[in-house]
Structure formats: structure tokens, C-alpha cells
Amino acid sequence: MESIEEAITFLGGPAAIWVLAAAYFSSVILERLWALRGNPEYNNKDALCSIGLNLINSVFGLLIGFLIPLTLYVVVFEQFRLFDTLALWLAIPLAFLIHELAYYWDHRLAHRVGLLWAIHSIHHSSNEFNHTTAARGFLIDPHVKTLFLLPAALIGIDPVVFVGVTVLTNAYGIWNHASWVPRLGWLDRVLMTPKMHKVHHANQLQYIDRNYSQVTLLFDYLFGTTAHIDEEPNPGLVKPTYDYNPLTAQFVGFRQLKDRIDTADRWEDKLAYLWHPPEWSHDGVCRSDCPKYANLNPA
Template sequence: MNLIVLSIPLFFVLMGAEWVAGRVLGRRVFRGPDVFANLSLGAAQTVFGVVAGGLLAGAYVTLYSVRWFEIPTTSPVAWGLLLLGTDFCYYWFHRVSHRTHLGWMAHAPHHQSEDFNLSVALRQGPVQPFFSRVFYLPLALLGFPPAMFATVVALNTLYQFWVHTELIDTLGPLEWVLVTPSHHRVHHACNGRYLDKNHGAMLILWDRLFGTFEPERGRVTYGTVEPVRTFNPLLAAWRPFQEAVSLVRRTPRFQDKLRFWFMPPEWQPPGVESPHAEVAPGRPRFDVSPPRRAVLYLASVGVLTLGVTVVFLFRAGSLSAPLKLAFTAWFLASLGGLGGVLEGRRWAWWVEAPRLAVVPLAVLSL
């Protein structure tokens, strides 16, 4: 069973603890619409990962079959080296995902939230694994077995959960070695010198070695340089792709259309006017105020949808491919419909009515 899926109950327990701690300190840690978008995008990546699990693992398994070395799974040294190697590969995936349009499209949803709390850790780009897994393939050639790699990459991911909080200050000497909440607050900032810094997952040493480290000093503004201004998960996930395609279509020269995908997100093709504004500290956050009936609907139907999705994740290993695809289609309709209800879109109820009508079928099929 996937360690990330098994950890889902713990995620909610820790988010509850963060909410309680925030109340004690007199701070509002969570905003409902933002938490909805965060959890929905996290669930989307997990669902996509389950459906495409074989495809994601296939390249690693193929390269492992022509491995250069035999690495025993019983060796503590091998496990330590794999932990180090996985973190090193993650650093370069993360850095490239911030410094190329191609990588940023997949990674941007994780940075769209203008809050910073444990729910933001679960907000992920649904298709990001298709980009990130490429960076881990050298570990297969070195001879680290697939099951061993899957365990370590899950541990690497789980470590990153706790650093998404404003309630933990600096941690003394640990700040020199480990990625901490202070370091990661800098990473999620979009203002001034903080932009595109502190890419490490577990160890901050890589950032210190390769010149991307920045300490937390002064006020932090969270989110992306161009705010997404929606809590609809489907729209939020699609927006980076929409913006990239729009820029490419407006790019006059063919060579610049190709070059675009490998240039940094702030790069503008010659002949295209699309200036990036400087982000000032204290930028107002996007928010919505749904009516009470919409809140009650989201609280009840949203929890039902999340519950059905969790059951799917636990049962996915025994389900057929057509059933997985059918569930994914229903799940995507759920994200769009619920997001539309949250933002008061009239069309949302035309999505929600047929979606809810097939809930009994979805439950029975699982």
C-alpha cells in the first residue's frame, strides 16, 4: 500500500492540531475556500498517480533491468545513500520546475495558495509526477530496487508536509542542515529576493552548495507572481497551461516558440508584450464569500466526495483500468462542480446534479 495514502488520516489529525494551535495563539490559520482548493488538488494528483501508476513506474523498472550495480535492500548504508540521492534528485527537479516554463506548468498549482499552512502541503499539480519522475531515473541505473526507491521517495515526500506552517519559528542549529518551516516559507514567497529560493526537500545543504539559499528576513507574500484568483481546482490546475499556450500562440518566430518551454517563467518571447508586475509585501489575498447554503452544500457534499475518493485510493489496486478511468472522470467533474458552487457559478448545478445521481454507482463499483 502507498505510504502517502496510508498517511492521509495523519494529515488530517495534524491539520486539526494546527487549527487548534492557531486558535490558542489568536491566529486564523485556515480559510475554507483555500483549504477546499488545496485538498482537491492534492486528491487530484493522488488519483492521477494511482491511475497512471504503471506508466510512472515503467521507465524506472526498465532502467533498473539494465542497472550498473547490484545494491542489497538489507544494507543500512544503501538506504542512507538512497535517501541522500533521492533528496539530491528532488532538489534538481524542484529547481528546474521553477526555472523552465515546461516544469512550472506542472508545479505552479502548488504555489498558487496565498496562505501557508499544512493544507498547502497537500496542494499539488495533478500532472507533476510525469515531470518529476524523470529526475530520479539515474537511481535506477545505479541499481536501487524499485520497491526500495518507492519507499524512500514516499518518505522524502512525507517529510515535506510539516514544513508548510507559519506556527513554527526557526530551529537553531538545525537550520544549517535541514529544510525547516522558515526555509520553506521563503520558498513559497513571491516577493523580492525570496523568489525561486530554497528548493531542497529534506536537506538545505543543496541550496547552500548551489547558490539558491535565502534566509527568512522580512515580510513574506505567498502565492504566484501572477495570482490565480480562483478557488476552482480545475481552473487553477489548467491556468498555467492556458497562459503558456497563449504566450506561445502570440510568439512570432518559430524558434522562439520552441525555446519558450525551456526558458524561465519570467522570460518573454521577443515581440510579445506581457509584463510581470513586481509583488509588493502585503498584497491583498483573493477571497470569496459564498452564501450559507453553498457553504452547507460544500461541507456535506464535499466531505462525501472526499470520502468516496479515499475509498477509491485504498481499493484502486483491485480495480480494473476502465473502472479507474470512469472514476477519474467522475472525480474531475466533482472538482469542477464543487469549485463552481463555491464561486457562485450558475452552470455548477448542471454539473452537480448528474454527478450526484451516479454517486451510488460509484460507491457500489468500489
């Protein structure tokens, strides 16, 4: 238990960001080396765009995505916790379950609220699926998840423990974007393996808005959002984009949202696009984020 405590203390301390950065870039480099032999169609332009998006997101997101949520967590832990700090053997599994549930609902909202989807869709805008896409994100993420994480502080899970567990789950979230991992049999029924997460990135009708969780399939099963593989998943948006400039690719979701808003004449309808699901339209016409768009507008 002492070695586990030391590991969690290390991961939950100042090294957290560097551990994740090392996990991301080492995964990207090793996957690219593997692709030299096993995947000659590896898209270098797309990969470099994803890495650029990650660097921009990391710089701007350090405050909003890490320091502010951590400060809020610490305040709740120090001022409002209901119990004394929990024992490590209990705190670690509880931290994992709370983080997994928070990730699920934050991710699901990002897909089901128009404005949040405009932000999150950059993560899905790559037409490739590999380690580079794991941290492909918008320069400012609202991090709704922070609100879902506060119960962990409220019940007394030490911030260092919670950050340490978060680092481990996020490192797993990098791995589950691997292009080189095949189907894993029964593990695909339990964990969010790379193939199961590739389903989430796919633009086929049967795969859209499925497999939201990060590490396990527990909450997808519980809330009825699980999809298993039948045909090979095809990653990308239902209205694909081919912008490899990280400075302009940032805004693909907002461009598609604006295109839909511009079809409405009434302000009530225009504003409704911000909170309705991304496939919604004021006149019932299937546009860009509508799951049937690809079938109605074949390339």
C-alpha cells in the same frame, strides 16, 4: 537493524500511499484545530481548494506519478543493476541522498522551464502557507524526477527500500508546509524547515527560485540557491490568483503562460515561451512571472 528493516519494508510496501494520505490529512486536521485558537484568519476556501486539488491530482497521478515510475525503477533494478542488492545500512543513506538530489533538480527544472512552470505553478498559487498546500498539484505531473532516480536502481538499491525512504522524505515534505512552526535557529541553516520552505513559496524578489530541496539545504548550498529570511515571506504567485475552484484553479499556470504567448506575433517567439524561464519575454517586457512584476504592478 531488524526493526529498521521491518519499518522500511512496511513503508515501501502496499501501505506507502496510505501512510502518506494519513500523514497529509492528519496534519491538515490538526493544523485546522490549532488555527481555531491561534490563527483566526485561516482561509477555509483556500484550504478546501487545496484539498480538492490534492484529491484530483492523487486520482489522476496514481498511474503516471507512482505506478509507471515504480515499474521503470523495478525493470532497471532487475535487468541492469551493477551490484547485488546493497546492505540496508548503506542503501538507506544512499537512497536518501539520491532522492534528495533528484528532487532538487526536478523541482528546479519545474521553476526554470516555461511549460514545466505552467504545471508546477499551481503548487505556488495559494496565497496561504499551511499543510493543505503541501499536496496542491496539477492533475497530471510529468515527473521528470523519475529519470534522476534511476541511478538508485542501477547501483542496486532495492525498490522496497527506495519507496520506503521516499515515503519518509515525502512525509517530511508535508510537515515543512506547517504554518504553526516558528523559526528553529540553527536548524534553519541545515534543514528545509517550514520557515525555510515558506521562503521558497514567497513572491518577493529576493526569494524567488530559492530553496528547492525537500529535507536538507545540502544541494541548495552546493548549487548556490539558498535564501534565508530577512523580511517575512509572502506566499503566492507574483501575479496572485484568487480562484478557489479546484476544477478551474488547476489551469492558472497555463492561463498566465497563454497570456504571455499571445503577446508574440512570430511562432518562433510563441514556442520559445515553452522552454525559456517563466520570466522571459520575447520583447523584454516584464509579465506575470517576471520577479519584478509585483513591484511594477502594485495591488
